Amino acid sequence: MNIQKSLAMQERAKQVIPGMTQLLSKRPDMFSYGVWPGYFSRAKGVEVWDLDGNRYIDMSIAGIGANVLGYADPDVDAAVRAAIDAGTNSSLNCPEEVELAELLCSLHPWAQMVRYARTGGESMAVAVRIARAHRGKDTVAFCGYHGWHDWYLAANLGTENALGEHLIAGLNPAGVPRGLAGTVLPFRYNHLEELNAIVDRHRDDLAAIVMEPIRGVEPEEGFLEGVRDLADRSGAVLIVDEISAGLRMNSGGAHLVLGLEPDMAVFSKALGNGYPIAAIIGKSEVMESAQRTFISSTYWTERIGPAAALATLKKHQRLNAGARLMEIGRLVQAGWKRIAEASGLEIEIGGIPPLSHFSFRHENALSLKALFVQLMLEKGFLASTLFYAMYSHEEAHVTCYIDAAGEVMAEIRQTLDRGDMEKRLQGNPASSGFKRIA
Numbered sequence: 001m002n003i004q005k006s007l008a009m010q011e012r013a014k015q016v017i018p019g020m021t022q023l024l025s026k027r028p029d030m031f032s033y034g035v036w037p038g039y040f041s042r043a044k045g046v047e048v049w050d051l052d053g054n055r056y057i058d059m060s061i062a063g064i065g066a067n068v069l070g071y072a073d074p075d076v077d078a079a080v081r082a083a084i085d086a087g088t089n090s091s092l093n094c095p096e097e098v099e100l101a102e103l104l105c106s107l108h109p110w111a112q113m114v115r116y117a118r119t120g121g122e123s124m125a126v127a128v129r130i131a132r133a134h135r136g137k138d139t140v141a142f143c144g145y146h147g148w149h150d151w152y153l154a155a156n157l158g159t160e161n162a163l164g165e166h167l168i169a170g171l172n173p174a175g176v177p178r179g180l181a182g183t184v185l186p187f188r189y190n191h192l193e194e195l196n197a198i199v200d201r202h203r204d205d206l207a208a209i210v211m212e213p214i215r216g217v218e219p220e221e222g223f224l225e226g227v228r229d230l231a232d233r234s235g236a237v238l239i240v241d242e243i244s245a246g247l248r249m250n251s252g253g254a255h256l257v258l259g260l261e262p263d264m265a266v267f268s269k270a271l272g273n274g275y276p277i278a279a280i281i282g283k284s285e286v287m288e289s290a291q292r293t294f295i296s297s298t299y300w301t302e303r304i305g306p307a308a309a310l311a312t313l314k315k316h317q318r319l320n321a322g323a324r325l326m327e328i329g330r331l332v333q334a335g336w337k338r339i340a341e342a343s344g345l346e347i348e349i350g351g352i353p354p355l356s357h358f359s360f361r362h363e364n365a366l367s368l369k370a371l372f373v374q375l376m377l378e379k380g381f382l383a384s385t386l387f388y389a390m391y392s393h394e395e396a397h398v399t400c401y402i403d404a405a406g407e408v409m410a411e412i413r414q415t416l417d418r419g420d421m422e423k424r425l426q427g428n429p430a431s432s433g434f435k436r437i438a
């Protein structure tokens with residue numbers, strides 16, 4: 001396979017962009033450095049073309065969850081073109097943000113007000129600021145990954161690796177003021193006793209409880225009810241982070257499916273199907289506290305984000321996209337199980353079906369992953385150990401992908417049996433956590 005232009009672009013990027021990309025999950029070294037193309041020239045539906053003109057079926061991260069309908073969706077793009085034709089920005093506000101707020105509140109009847117941002121991490125910072133302003137308190141209990149901002153990375157200040165349990169190990173809080181140490185405290189999903197202990201110790205200074213409604217595992221019986229109860233008893237604002245889980249199981253927050261009523265919920269990623277938009281929705285008594293602090297930004301007022309979100313949400317609802325995403329994800333998980341058993345490889349599968357992942361339960365798991373990535377690329381697939389479903393994925397794509405992945409797993413098994421993994425690998429395996437690119 002020729003990926004010379006893509007590799008040359010990676011070399012140029014390394015000179016001018018620290019870490020090569022703006023997002024850890026799109027760094028080629030997270031897949032297999034030297035074989036992962038890294039850059040795209042065009043994307044449409046489930047297809048992606050790299051800089052050398054190679055075409056792939058994307059069975060990997062779907063723009064890391066942004067493109068829930070598929071790449072360059074015609075209806076969302078038409079709404080964006082109309083926004084461009086009408087002018088995307090002016091000295092006045094765009095009415096689409098009001099229409100979108102009304103739609104989000106009608107989909108989530110417990111919420112009455114909405115603020116906007118454009119990306120996930122910043123919208124979580126907005127939500128936490130509003131909650132702290134509302135309560136006049138500082139401490140935040142959290143579970144899971146919530147972005148790059150100071151309020152969150154402060155969890156790793158002065159500790160070994162508090163965030164290691166929460167999606168990404170090794171995040172260094174260099175540059176985060178040391179004065180924030182102790183302001184944000186982790187608990188693990190389904191470990192109500194850990195949240196209970198935090199609430200006991202911080203009853204007088206707890207501002208918020210922050211968590212994803214669901215991610216790697218199903219909630220155990222009583223867990224979500226217990227979280228709601230602890231929020232009520234401590235007065236903490238319950239913020240549900242729907243940045244990844246939202247619009248996967250239904251056309252709104254996963255909390256609706258799970259029967260959890262938060263005080264605020266935060267959406268981004270899928271909401272714009274590839275265009276930047278984030279929404280912080282909440283109960284009016286909490287959201288009004290945004291007026292007691294300063295939260296304001298120029299590009300939070302442009303028209304493309306809300307126009308894209310309106311088109312995405314309406315199409316998502318019309319197609320009942322959540323049901324399709326669940327179905328496609330289930331097919332992929334069942335396929336992984338089948339081919340792993342057939343090839344004699346041990347894998348562990350997790351995640352809600354539309355955000356599925358597996359890991360190899362073997363020594364040198366990251367070398368196995370690198371070989372999987374490499375051999376799947378040779379067969380025309382962008383593929384890794386994560387699969388994020390898009391509405392444009394059809395059953396036929398899954399069938400071809402699982403057939404190819406089955407052959408690849410068999411080849412990996414043979415490679416293990418022969419003991420010549422290092423010889424087979426053309427790229428460098430991923431490192432387990434966040435590391436510098438050499």
Ligand SMILES: Cc1ncc(COP(=O)(O)O)c(C=O)c1O
Binds near residue numbers: 144145148242268269
């Ligand atoms: C649950 C969750 N919260 C927050 C974020 C951060 O969003 P962004 O990458 O848009 O800043 C992510 C991104 O992966 C996420 O999955």
